[in-house]
Amino acid sequence: MRDDEFAAMRDFLWARLDEDETAARALKPGKNQDVAKLQARVLADVEAKRRLMDWVEEFPRRAEDNEGRVLWKRAARELWAGLSRDFRSPVIHALVAAYDGHRDFHPAWRLVEVEDEYEPREGTPRARTV
Numbered sequence: 001m002r003d004d005e006f007a008a009m010r011d012f013l014w015a016r017l018d019e020d021e022t023a024a025r026a027l028k029p030g031k032n033q034d035v036a037k038l039q040a041r042v043l044a045d046v047e048a049k050r051r052l053m054d055w056v057e058e059f060p061r062r063a064e065d066n067e068g069r070v071l072w073k074r075a076a077r078e079l080w081a082g083l084s085r086d087f088r089s090p091v092i093h094a095l096v097a098a099y100d101g102h103r104d105f106h107p108a109w110r111l112v113e114v115e116d117e118y119e120p121r122e123g124t125p126r127a128r129t130v
Contacts, residue, residue, distance in 0.1 A: 056088040
């Protein structure tokens, strides 16, 4: 994933989390306990996703903080930044996928269904042990 793609997905996700929080806080549960529980759950979900995104975004910041004048430190920073991109890409894709259908969602962000080659297909007889 390129940095500009990551940034676009990150900005999209932060905006959706802000919208979710605003909508949840706008609820007036009154005496309805189910609405109050749903409101609390949505707010907790938003907070959990924000914390996860803070963790995801910490990788490149940590790499930038470690930049030094010594060649090996620069090489380590570049390696760290590249690895972090690989680790954070599936996380942000999974979080953004929940907003498929939003007018600002890009089709390229859709998760790709991958068939597990080791799992039998539906309708395929399974081997039995006797």
